[in-house]
Amino acid sequence: MDRTPSVSALDLVGNTPLLHLRNLGRETPGVELYAKAEWFNPGGSVKDRAALSMVLEAERTGELAPGKTLLDATSGNTGIAYAWIGAARGFPVKICLPQNASRERQRILRAHGVDLVLTSPMEQTDGAIREARRLYAEDPDRYYYCDQYSNANNWKAHYHGTAAEIWEQTAGRITHWVAGLGTSGTFMGTTRRLREFNSRIRCISFQPDFAFPGIEGLKHMGTAIVPPIYDPQLADEDRAVSDDQALEMVRRLAREEGLLVGPSSGAAMACTLSVARELKEGVVVTLFPDSGRNYLSERFWDEL
Numbered sequence: 001m002d003r004t005p006s007v008s009a010l011d012l013v014g015n016t017p018l019l020h021l022r023n024l025g026r027e028t029p030g031v032e033l034y035a036k037a038e039w040f041n042p043g044g045s046v047k048d049r050a051a052l053s054m055v056l057e058a059e060r061t062g063e064l065a066p067g068k069t070l071l072d073a074t075s076g077n078t079g080i081a082y083a084w085i086g087a088a089r090g091f092p093v094k095i096c097l098p099q100n101a102s103r104e105r106q107r108i109l110r111a112h113g114v115d116l117v118l119t120s121p122m123e124q125t126d127g128a129i130r131e132a133r134r135l136y137a138e139d140p141d142r143y144y145y146c147d148q149y150s151n152a153n154n155w156k157a158h159y160h161g162t163a164a165e166i167w168e169q170t171a172g173r174i175t176h177w178v179a180g181l182g183t184s185g186t187f188m189g190t191t192r193r194l195r196e197f198n199s200r201i202r203c204i205s206f207q208p209d210f211a212f213p214g215i216e217g218l219k220h221m222g223t224a225i226v227p228p229i230y231d232p233q234l235a236d237e238d239r240a241v242s243d244d245q246a247l248e249m250v251r252r253l254a255r256e257e258g259l260l261v262g263p264s265s266g267a268a269m270a271c272t273l274s275v276a277r278e279l280k281e282g283v284v285v286t287l288f289p290d291s292g293r294n295y296l297s298e299r300f301w302d303e304l
């Protein structure tokens with residue numbers, strides 16, 4: 001009898017560990033700090049959750065049918081998620097990506113056979129979004145335009161997954177939830193469900209403090225194309241984090257916690273500490289979207 005368990009990479013999305021940040025937490029006695037370690041997802045980032053949810057739903061409804069190419073714009077991590085999920089499920093993927101996305105990212109995408117369209121680095125993800133819209137308008141029958149910025153199955157991945165995991169992993173003790181805004185899927189979905197579990201949980205979003213952030217994956221909502229799934233009313237509070245604060249925390253997480261994380265995780269840590277410093281007690285939970293390994297060729301490592 002064959003007893004080999006049948007596990008595919010798709011089964012490994014979600015259920016990420018919740019790390020207790022004991023060392024950085026020493027600064028805020030009485031307040032426990034935790035982070036979801038999203039680089040444990042098979043594609044290495046939180047975006048595996050949203051991509052899998054959007055793809056499975058599009059397959060179920062028939063929008064992503066044989067013969068169609070999945071098309072979207074991304075700053076990188078969602079593209080990687082589409083790339084490996086597309087390879088695993090057997091559909092082609094076309095990604096519009098700002099040209100300044102790291103070399104490692106571009107190589108991973110090409111390794112999975114993605115058709116890459118590089119867009120102006122000056123326009124950040126907005127340029128990639130415009131190009132994806134243009135390609136879709138040109139040939140709508142050819143593509144399933146996944147549109148992670150407007151797709152409700154993006155935030156629903158966090159509603160059904162991330163939030164339920166956090167509630168269980170903290171045994172319902174969470175008092176504060178902190179997350180950055182990119183498409184806003186992570187914050188929107190997790191916040192909606194956590195509020196259903198306990199309406200007293202304080203939910204704090206954050207974004208970069210200016211229009212051209214060096215924090216990959218995050219958007220400055222005041223100047224960017226605002227994602228249709230983003231509802232600014234949902235947060236109890238919205239804070240700003242600077243590039244410098246984010247990179248300082250990337251350094252501290254590497255040296256004091258042993259965690260090599262990306263810039264948006266550093267930003268999440270900076271915002272989490274700013275929240276924790278205002279409290280006498282509490283259980284503050286954030287999410288670290290990806291690993292620092294994706295950014296090793298970037299200049300900021302020399303400056304850290």
Ligand SMILES: Cc1ncc(COP(=O)(O)O)c(C=O)c1O
Nearest residue numbers: 077182183184185186217264289
């Ligand atoms: C590195 C990184 N951090 C944060 C985010 C933001 O997550 P969300 O799109 O769910 O708001 C992203 C999204 O692409 C990301 O790639």
